Amino acid sequence: MKTKSNIERLLEAGNFVVTSECGPPRGSDPEVIRKKGALLKGVVDAVNVTDNQTSIVRMSSLSACVILKELGIDPIWQVVCRDRNRIAIQSDILGAAALGINNMLCLSGDHQSFGDNPKAKNVYDIDSTQLISVVKKLRDEGKFLGEKEEEVKGRPNLFIGAAENPFGDPFEIRAMRLGKKVKAGCEFIQTQGIYNVEKFAQWMKEVCDRGLDKQCAILAGVIPLKSAGMASYMKKSVPGMDVPDELIARLKGVPKEQQGEEGIKIAVETIQKVKEIPGVRGVHVMAIEWEEKVAEIVKAAGLSPRPE
Amino acid sequence: MIVGNRKSLEEILELVKPYKKILLLGCRECITVCAAGGEREVGVLASELKIARKKDGEEIEIKEFTLERQCDVEYIEQIKPFIDEYEAVVSMACGAGINYTADCFPKNIVLPAINTTFLGVTLEQGVWSERCQGCGECILHLTGGVCPVARCAKSLFNGPCGGSAKGVCEVDKDTDCAWQLIVDRLKAQGKLENYEKIIEIKDWSTSRDGGPRRRIREDLRITS
Numbered sequence A: 001m002k003t004k005s006n007i008e009r010l011l012e013a014g015n016f017v018v019t020s021e022c023g024p025p026r027g028s029d030p031e032v033i034r035k036k037g038a039l040l041k042g043v044v045d046a047v048n049v050t051d052n053q054t055s056i057v058r059m060s061s062l063s064a065c066v067i068l069k070e071l072g073i074d075p076i077w078q079v080v081c082r083d084r085n086r087i088a089i090q091s092d093i094l095g096a097a098a099l100g101i102n103n104m105l106c107l108s109g110d111h112q113s114f115g116d117n118p119k120a121k122n123v124y125d126i127d128s129t130q131l132i133s134v135v136k137k138l139r140d141e142g143k144f145l146g147e148k149e150e151e152v153k154g155r156p157n158l159f160i161g162a163a164e165n166p167f168g169d170p171f172e173i174r175a176m177r178l179g180k181k182v183k184a185g186c187e188f189i190q191t192q193g194i195y196n197v198e199k200f201a202q203w204m205k206e207v208c209d210r211g212l213d214k215q216c217a218i219l220a221g222v223i224p225l226k227s228a229g230m231a232s233y234m235k236k237s238v239p240g241m242d243v244p245d246e247l248i249a250r251l252k253g254v255p256k257e258q259q260g261e262e263g264i265k266i267a268v269e270t271i272q273k274v275k276e277i278p279g280v281r282g283v284h285v286m287a288i289e290w291e292e293k294v295a296e297i298v299k300a301a302g303l304s305p306r307p308e
Numbered sequence B: 001m002i003v004g005n006r007k008s009l010e011e012i013l014e015l016v017k018p019y020k021k022i023l024l025l026g027c028r029e030c031i032t033v034c035a036a037g038g039e040r041e042v043g044v045l046a047s048e049l050k051i052a053r054k055k056d057g058e059e060i061e062i063k064e065f066t067l068e069r070q071c072d073v074e075y076i077e078q079i080k081p082f083i084d085e086y087e088a089v090v091s092m093a094c095g096a097g098i099n100y101t102a103d104c105f106p107k108n109i110v111l112p113a114i115n116t117t118f119l120g121v122t123l124e125q126g127v128w129s130e131r132c133q134g135c136g137e138c139i140l141h142l143t144g145g146v147c148p149v150a151r152c153a154k155s156l157f158n159g160p161c162g163g164s165a166k167g168v169c170e171v172d173k174d175t176d177c178a179w180q181l182i183v184d185r186l187k188a189q190g191k192l193e194n195y196e197k198i199i200e201i202k203d204w205s206t207s208r209d210g211g212p213r214r215r216i217r218e219d220l221r222i223t224s
């Protein structure tokens, strides 16, 4: 084991891991994080904290991670390349490690045009694949970026993750793209929310054919749908999201007040299906502003209690 | 070529509000080709300004003049004999030309009438599109001739991001995803294996990030 990460430990011991996600608030109240954390503690093995998701300004991911850490949760610190250059990112990596963060998720980030500051300048000094290589260099080689490759005194021991969208286009390079991230040093992947299980299985097959599942733990992403409206919105307005029409029809087929329940059923079934797909080592349940449902979903999927 | 857009009449009227006598200065290079600041556009803007000011009862005298280039001192010097007769110069060149006119006449007021936008190409008559950001270290040989710096909304070197869908960029449904184009191109060239190579972290010091850039060809310099 390279790090003190809870999920690295559980994965090495051969467990099927469960992670979830917590979005920081649009304000400075730590109680919001504590409340969400309380709903997830003991329910999952680690909790992602998003980094100004959809480019909307929120409490910093690292700060919210520390608040979760104080509750005894192992946070996964998400970092996007949109807002920081290589100087800020290397500095934050050292700081995160110093604060006891064990996991990092390297992302390119949504474009700022989606958020509340569409007039902002973006950074993109490095991309997500390159970011993986930066953490790896700091951790495994103990070297900073730069001509001189100076030595890091006190290496940041972070378990290195990234995201991948099996449904993004062009489909034929999606497994190859994961290969690049693995080559750069990625140790776990959380995928985009899966609604089209067949297409996901097709991607997984390619991933396994390339032997990538042996080098990197794939956690399948699941986003429970609250309503038929949410499903249609995702299909139409979230780029790179694949929501089959049958699923929307299934939700529409039940009365509005029961659609949430049906959405949870779909999420549970999805977890059970992806669990059987060769190479899948865990699930990542993203219940967006619906954290109270995670325990129910995990339990119904037969994944409770979590291993010590 | 360098592509630009003329500012709105309202904005230009605001810029010239304090002046009664201006020199409207076009350029015959790129800004003519992209139909924003050539001799024709100088003529159009001059009449628009005169009409608007006349309506306001604040008549304005405008000298129209279009230089071969506003980025070369030998041409800019042509306005030297008469520039002081005008209270301000309104330049219709690209940003480089406007800067240089201002540099050459540091005591004169030089105002911009053009918003310079990008280095691009003419896709069809009346349609221009960005292709290069002058990053100073070209990698088009790695990406099938499609620039990820200028054409990917996130300038990703190992794209596409998760938002690429049906060939379109997540940012705008009318914009091609650069990485879809790169993959298609590499495939057409039978070089998809190139995609598997990680493009290393870029040296941005050759780009604008290194500060204003200069190019010197000693062999061409005339040093006396």
Ligand code: SF4
Residues within 6 Å of the ligand: B131, B132, B133, B134, B135, B136, B137, B138, B139, B140, B147, B148, B149, B150
């Ligand atoms: S790689 Fe750099 S120099 Fe080449 S086209 Fe793109 S921005 Fe221009």
Ligand code: SF4
Residues within 6 Å of the ligand: B151, B152, B153, B154, B155, B156, B159, B160, B161, B162, B163, B164, B165, B168, B169, B170, B171, B176, B177, B178, B179, B180
């Ligand atoms: S969709 Fe394509 S062009 Fe747009 S930001 Fe993502 S990779 Fe770049």
